[in-house]
Amino acid sequence: MTDYYQKMNSWVPVDPDSGYTIHNLPFGIFSTPELSPRVGVALGDYIIDMRMLARLEFLEALCIDTTVFNRDSLNDYIDCGRDVWKKTRQILISLLRETDHDSPLKDHFEQVFVPRRRAMMHPPIKCQDYTDFYSSLEHATNVGKMFRPDNPLMPNWRHMPVGYHGRSSSLVTSGHEIIRPQGQIMPKDAEKPVFSASKALDFELEMAFIVGKKTEMGEQVPVDQTEDYIFGMVLFNDWSARDIQKWEYQPLGPFLGKSFASSMSPWVITMDALEPFRCEGPEQEPEVLPYLKQQKQATHFDINLSVEIRPGRYADLEVVSKSNAKFLYWSIDQQLAHQTVNGCNINIGDMMASGTISGPTHDSCGSLLELTKGGSSPILFKDGQTRTYLQDDDVVILRGHCEKNGIKVSFGHVRGYIGPAREPSK
Amino acid sequence: MTDYYQKMNSWVPVDPDSGYTIHNLPFGIFSTPELSPRVGVALGDYIIDMRMLARLEFLEALCIDTTVFNRDSLNDYIDCGRDVWKKTRQILISLLRETDHDSPLKDHFEQVFVPRRRAMMHPPIKCQDYTDFYSSLEHATNVGKMFRPDNPLMPNWRHMPVGYHGRSSSLVTSGHEIIRPQGQIMPKDAEKPVFSASKALDFELEMAFIVGKKTEMGEQVPVDQTEDYIFGMVLFNDWSARDIQKWEYQPLGPFLGKSFASSMSPWVITMDALEPFRCEGPEQEPEVLPYLKQQKQATHFDINLSVEIRPGRYADLEVVSKSNAKFLYWSIDQQLAHQTVNGCNINIGDMMASGTISGPTHDSCGSLLELTKGGSSPILFKDGQTRTYLQDDDVVILRGHCEKNGIKVSFGHVRGYIGPAREPSK
Structure with missing residues (x-):
């Protein structure tokens, strides 16, 4: 059961192509018209109602106050610590795995298993502080060339995972409307800025990890002892208004060009589910300082990522980019x-x-x-439409999944719909 | 009672030099060995226990759930809205003002009035998102000259209040130890960075306002309709490690050079208390965009500020700077x-x-x-010591007060003690 690489099946019917397999078991917060928001675990087309599972006394071995499953965020469950995360996974696998004998859970199927299509998903966590790193060498170089042609990659970039503090109030989950932001823009060759809705609204294909243990001020988490501190990962879209960002960002970094919204996927994939997909990251040259030097080789994760855009209300979704988390220079x-x-x-x-x-x-x-080289080279869609940046009614979907030796683990997706700018107040 | 400018006295003894007058009535969170953390209002050498005041039914006219006073932050009280803030002030003034007849509060003095010296102060609010602006023209110019001699004031600076997202986890209140941060520093003329405790630990004399009403995504607060949205102000010290900041800050802005700690004063001065001290701000040239254009003239506040340093454990406090909030270019x-x-x-x-x-x-x-011109011109203290940046065991105190026509309103102070860097974990 602790061998991450051994393929398992569940007695619960799971589409073989689905990434919500027994190897995945991601955590989220769901509600239905009948059920208040609570902790759930996805499996196939179902959500396991963890509150009900606890009430039926299947989770006694955790030895925790199981009211943590009756919450509108995962925070209290996460606070139980890594031993509990691992034990929960073991219990779930033993209850869900196909074996010679019947699972005791079969007698409670209707009570415990909620069809996913009936559920509404909520933001999985309450986040106080959100950091956005800048950890892709290719991205930093590509963007650097556009914003600073003479100086694309800053001298600090290969020495540290550069990052900034983001705004946590505007974190939303999949399906939330993204209202086109307004603000100051400096038109090309103009002498003074204008007020306008952004004309350069963009997505950013990212992943994020969720902190699983707190520290006190003054404490440092050593680079080779992070296991207790990382609960899991989600897909993340850091929506960006490039025109607002370009005018405002010096010298203190991105602010209103980012703070209007960021979207995370609703299912948190645990680090145990990701373990089989570890891989090496790129070689780091020059050598990093000791506090960033890792002993293990497999510091990265092989997660296939894609971006789809639906250009306007009546078009089809089309894939515009395929990437992978293993391309990141810096590890989590x-x-x-x-x-x-x-x-x-x-x-x-x-x-x-x-x-x-x-x-x-x-x-x-x-x-x-x-993708559009700073808006100069539009994307052509199959129906003949083009896009440099996002237009109202466009939809952007990020997807992610891991696959290896017949084992599949999906991140699902995070979807955002672009709504028009609001009438400015007054 | 609504005339902000009419001098009042309280029947409670208040040192005439004290800024905790009946005109002030600042809000904070206090506890004593006997009393759990709760909302208090300072007056002279006392704190009014608002929970007790509510229990004695002096606050019935507020028509609110008065358990908001039995909390470890002001957030729930603030959530009652501006009408309640104003009514609370009216009730307190009518109970505390010196008049011809005795206040009904006199019979409950021992119950309601807690000596301030017996109280421990806690952070007054729970803050999710903290923004740091960059609103002093003089500061931006002074610093810009040092970091970017050829380009001190960015072209955007006079068009918008430039700012960045700060880290809210490390917000503390007065008295909290500030642990010297460690990190990457690029020594002058070196080829690669080193790991070191900061050798350029600095304070920043700031003020902060506290948001009093939430908005939804897409909503804008018009510049002339901010009253409901600002509860009050505090002194704020945004501790900064200049050497860490200098190496990390491009292109995404300050990060680890700031995120180790920021200190706020424990008493929140309400906007009603500050009203008599409104003044004009500096002329803004070029003209700002309409969304930043204010109708009223008195957009700023005349708040005297000072910084004192105690250089080391055995020295005296000395004033090293005197400033004023009215010098800010951008208004709140x-x-x-x-x-x-x-x-x-x-x-x-x-x-x-x-x-x-x-x-x-x-x-x-x-x-x-x-003050030290980038560390090149040390400050000389009376005992012969010098400082460029802060050393371990130094103490920094920020103070603030308003004074006009015999009316005095004090912000008290915010104090930070510099503790040594922790042993790095392995």
């Missing part, structure tokens, strides 16, 4: 070690996003800024 | 309008800090970076 362990090296305290539910994940080829770029 | 209304112009939603308890408040003269600079 290095990000966490860097975030805390100055003694900055972290809290359960904090999110740390990767930054845009671009690959080595043009069709693996993780933003329209890169 | 403009900051709030800018923060929300892109539709970014705000929450009760969000903090928006001013950025370092430097005045026009050298002795009004709000940071050591400026």
